[in-house]
Amino acid sequence: xxxxxxxxxxxxxxxxxxxxxxxxxxxxxxxxxxxxxxxxxxxxxxxxxxxxxxxxxxxxxxxxxxxxxxxxxxxxxxxxxxxxxxxxxxxxxxxxxxxxxxxxxxxxxxxxxxxxxxxxxxxxxxxxxxxxxxxxxxxxxxxxxxxxxxxxxxxxxxxxxxxxxxxxxxxxxxxxxxxxxxxxxxxxxxxxxxxxxxxxxxxxxxxxxxxxxxxxxxxxxxxxxxxxxxxxxxxxxxxxxxxxxxxxxxxxxxxxxxxxxxxxxxxxxxxxxxxxxxxxxxxxxxxxxxxxxxxxxxxxxxxxxxxxxxxxxxxxxxxxxxxxxxxxxxxxxxxxxxxxxxxxxxxxxxxxxxxxxxxxxx
Amino acid sequence: xxxxxxxxxxxxxxxxxxxxxxxxxxxxxxxxxxxxxxxxxxxxxxxxxxxxxxxxxxxxxxxxxxxxxxxxxxxxxxxxxxxxxxxxxxxxxxxxxxxxxxxxxxxxxxxxxxxxxxxxxxxxxxxxxxxxxxxxxxxxxxxxxxxxxxxxxxxxxxxxxxxxxxxxxxxxxxxxxxxxxxxxxxxxxxxxxxxxxxxxxxxxxxxxxxxxxxxxxxxxxxxxxxxxxxxxxxxxxxxxxxxxxxxxxxxxxxxxxxxxxxxxxxxxxxxxxxxxxxxxxxxxxxxxxxxxxxxxxxxxxxxxxxxxxxxxxxxxxxxxxxxxxxxxxxxxxxxxxxxxxxxxxxxxxxxxxxxxxxxxxxxxx
Numbered sequence: 228x229x230x231x232x233x234x235x236x237x238x239x240x241x242x243x244x245x246x247x248x249x250x251x252x253x254x255x256x257x258x259x260x261x262x263x264x265x266x267x268x269x270x271x272x273x274x275x276x277x278x279x280x281x282x283x284x285x286x287x288x289x290x291x292x293x294x295x296x297x298x299x300x301x302x303x304x305x306x307x308x309x310x311x312x313x314x315x316x317x318x319x320x321x322x323x324x325x326x327x328x329x330x331x332x333x334x335x336x337x338x339x340x341x342x343x344x345x346x347x348x349x350x351x352x353x354x355x356x357x358x359x360x361x362x363x364x365x366x367x368x369x370x371x372x373x374x375x376x377x378x379x380x381x382x383x384x385x386x387x388x389x390x391x392x393x394x395x396x397x398x399x400x401x402x403x404x405x406x407x408x409x410x411x412x413x414x415x416x417x418x419x420x421x422x423x424x425x426x427x428x429x430x431x432x433x434x435x436x437x438x439x440x441x442x443x444x445x446x447x448x449x450x451x452x453x454x455x456x457x458x459x460x461x462x463x464x465x466x467x468x469x470x471x472x473x474x475x476x477x478x479x480x481x482x483x484x485x486x487x488x489x490x491x492x493x494x495x496x497x498x499x500x501x502x503x504x505x506x507x508x509x510x511x512x513x514x515x516x517x518x519x520x521x522x523x524x525x526x527x528x529x530x531x532x533x534x535x536x537x538x539x540x541x542x543x544x545x546x547x548x549x550x551x552x553x554x555x556x557x558x559x560x561x562x563x564x565x566x567x568x569x570x571x572x573x574x575x576x577x578x579x580x581x582x583x584x585x586x587x588x589x
Numbered sequence: 590x591x592x593x594x595x596x597x598x599x600x601x602x603x604x605x606x607x608x609x610x611x612x613x614x615x616x617x618x619x620x621x622x623x624x625x626x627x628x629x630x631x632x633x634x635x636x637x638x639x640x641x642x643x644x645x646x647x648x649x650x651x652x653x654x655x656x657x658x659x660x661x662x663x664x665x666x667x668x669x670x671x672x673x674x675x676x677x678x679x680x681x682x683x684x685x686x687x688x689x690x691x692x693x694x695x696x697x698x699x700x701x702x703x704x705x706x707x708x709x710x711x712x713x714x715x716x717x718x719x720x721x722x723x724x725x726x727x728x729x730x731x732x733x734x735x736x737x738x739x740x741x742x743x744x745x746x747x748x749x750x751x752x753x754x755x756x757x758x759x760x761x762x763x764x765x766x767x768x769x770x771x772x773x774x775x776x777x778x779x780x781x782x783x784x785x786x787x788x789x790x791x792x793x794x795x796x797x798x799x800x801x802x803x804x805x806x807x808x809x810x811x812x813x814x815x816x817x818x819x820x821x822x823x824x825x826x827x828x829x830x831x832x833x834x835x836x837x838x839x840x841x842x843x844x845x846x847x848x849x850x851x852x853x854x855x856x857x858x859x860x861x862x863x864x865x866x867x868x869x870x871x872x873x874x875x876x877x878x879x880x881x882x883x884x885x886x887x888x889x890x891x892x893x894x895x896x897x898x899x900x901x902x903x904x905x906x907x908x909x910x911x912x913x914x915x916x917x918x919x920x921x922x923x924x925x926x927x928x929x930x931x932x933x934x935x936x937x938x939x940x941x942x943x944x945x946x947x948x949x950x951x952x953x954x
Contacts, residue, residue: 263754363627393626393781395827399917402896402907406930420754427898447925450901463901465759516902534767536788539811539824540876543788545763552763556902559808565770 228252229274229382229414234283236269236438243269244438247283251382251414256405258425259418260461261435267418268307270435271386274416275304287381298329303380307387307418309371311359318342318355321374330378345373348403350396364391376407383408383415389424401428422461426450434458452579456586459512459579465543465554468513471583474500483511483580487549488528490573496580499589508583515556519572520544520563527570528553535563546571590775591651591742592617593638598647600633600799607633609799611647615792620769620776622790624783624822630799631779635745638777640664651742664743667736671748673728675720675735682707682716685734692739706734709768726757733765737772744769746778750785762788783823787811795819813944817951820872820944826905826919829878831871832948835864844871847911849890857943864945864954872944875905875921880928881935889937892918894928904928908936 229251236244244266251257259267272278274285276297284291292300303324311320321342325333333341346352349369359367368391375383388404389397405428408415419425425432426446434441434449434457442454453459459467472485474492481497483490490511492500500509521527530548537559544555546569553571563569580589593615600608608630615621623631636642638649640661649657656664667688675684686703694702707716710730715723720731729749736744749765750758766789769776780786786793787807794804795818803815814820820828833846842858842865844851853871883891892910895917904926908918918936928934945954 394783394825395821398826398919402898405896422755423900427900446899450899450924460756466756514902534763534770536763536766537807537811538784538787539807540874543759543763565767 228286228288229416230286230289231270231274232284232286234270234273234285235281236266236273236278237281242438244273244280247435247438247440249433249440249443251416253412253414254409255431256408256415256417256429258429258432259416259435260420260422260425260432262461263420264437265435266438267420267435268386269438271304271307271384271416271418274382274384275302276300277304298327301381302384303375303378303382304384305371305375305386305388307390309359309367311367311371311374313359316356316358317346317351317362317370320359320370321345321377324374324378341377342373345377346370348376348407349373349400365393365396368392372404376404380413382413385415385417387419388417390419390421397424404428422449423464426462434461452588453512454588456510456512456581456588459581463514465515465556467579468511468515468518468553469581470511470513470548470551470553472509472511473583474507474509483509483578485511485528485549485551487530487551490528490578492580493578496578496589500580509589510581510583510586512579512581513553513573513576515543515554517576518553518555519575520546520555520557520561521570521572527572529568529570532563532565532567532569534565544569590617590773592653593621593743593775593777594650594653595634595638596648596650598634598637598649599645600630600637600642601645606799608637611801613794613801613804615775615777617652617775618773619791620766620778620789622778622780622786622793623796624780624786624793625796625802626781626822628798629796631781631796632747634796635747635777635779638743639666639668639745665739665741666743666745667739667741668745668747669729669732669736669749671751673720673725673732673752675728675731677721678719680717680719681712681723681731681734684720684731685738688735688739702738702740706738709737709771710734724757725753726761729753729761730764733768737768737774741774744774744776746776748780749778750780751782765789784825787823795822813953814872815953817870817872817946820946824874826875826921828872828874828944829918830946831873831916831918832868833871834868835861835866837862837865844869847890847916849910851890851938853943854938854940856940857938857945861945861954868948869954870946870948870951872946873918873938875919877939877941877943878918878920879937879939880906880908880920880922880926881937883933883935885935889935890918891933891935894930894932894934896930897926897928899924906934908934910936 231249234247273280351369372388432449433443436457442458470485472483475484481492530546533545533547536543541558544557546553595611595613598611625631637644644657648655685706686699689699795802797818803819810823833844836843836845842853890910892908895907895909898905903921904924906920906928
């Protein structure tokens, strides 16, 4: 069990991390996502002990590890920057933690077997005699990854482990790494600026924005019930449509009013908004896959086709709606012409509403 | 504006043949994407069009006029770079005006053209901001403005989105597409990212090892990949490829391979009877496979769930068939599915047109 209590990191006037409380159970993968500068790498470095937090505690198995030097924490970290040893071969880079003082002594043969198993796992077996300078970015990243996974660690920290790999390899390695990690009992932290990646591999996901945890939950919770507008902005492909407007009272109940359209709020949301006064600024969230394009005569917000991006089986239709763009994820088949009028059918939509000032979900 | 034609073009670096006998065209006003992995020859092709690299053999035409012998400056092409390549000490407006300033254009023309570009890109509020203070996406918009301000005959984009993350990337992707259409400028986009190429281009040229594999609309490439390379490169998750032998079972054809027989839908095998008892590779997109309990009646491969990847709108389930470490099939199902790692499942094929490739040449059958 890894627990973080009230972690804070201050650099001069900037708060890189603010009051972060997180826990990762045995054999659990906690994904951490957020835009660049959110504090993901800072958090990783603090857990590994290569950086001391301004405040707060890191505990492993219930005991604080503050003051325990990195080499004695039993944390296997893969740095975002790889941090490979330029003078060592691929093999020796991966073998390095197994030969470090304090590591259980392994026979030459056992060590070779362990290292080569990992190099095969990340598909760089044929490169074991090369030095890092002779590798591509993606190959270096895989060497750094195997140097972390080769260890029998108490905690694994993978800071953007797959960001420089091509789509196909990223796709196959995701599942393979997850299976490998959850077989063991060690907690894992896995970060990525790509929310889709951590939602695919993690048991739970923490969304970090500006050093603050916006939400922690299972992938399904993060997808279905983002707790903050910052979370909604990061998840989904394409991400959720977020439209600013106000709540107003109408004959049939509360409505969301946007400069280009007005929408009755579903009763469940309206009940919660009742507390917030009508006239309050809010942000409406609509998932692209829940919107359908309609004919110009249909009811629903009316806009114009801004651009159509075909992506194979489906495509992304961007519709201009006043000053905003609304994105629809639609099955292929209907040809869309730039500039033509289109309405947006909201019948299948399950809208979300966020406070326009604080950003929290209503 | 100009149409582009590339005729029997080769690029050699010593003994290395970076581009081999390339024939390709882009009609006036369209966007052509050059797509492929690193080393496929896409960047060499772009550089030859820009005039930064010599053509080893062959001819390039703009509007059917040969330009191979023209210096870069005489071709009226503009480039948008991966790393923006802006002047960091200048403002947005100064960066955009720069190409006209160094050409000594009249004050009034520079002012008007710069304002037009700034309006087109929606950069009015940032015009006097130093570019260092801008986000990556805004910097790249300035890069595009600087390229457009010269009214080039051809606009060349070299991996314009690769330094951006998530939302910025998909936002600017749509914006470039719209801008390119509004400006009507013939454009060539180099990218290794199939999503980018599909989303933005009118025509996509897929290259591998210096050789053009296929050129067509995004829908063509997705629906009728010409060979195994294109089949694997286009689409996400990548197309499932099942090697095996076509066998006749009564009226139907089955694929014998991957430790089991897979019944192929009738629609998929029309016209393939002559291929019975030959080795092929069958390609199936993840959305054309279905999952059921292993006890379910019907024919299909059985396997075990290796990994379930939730994607919000759908789950991609990787199924291991033919034992551990053998083939893995990606199956896309509705979210949130009930399948979990280790579950035994039956995998079937929906009755749609499949893709069949010759196992030796890789060409579409």
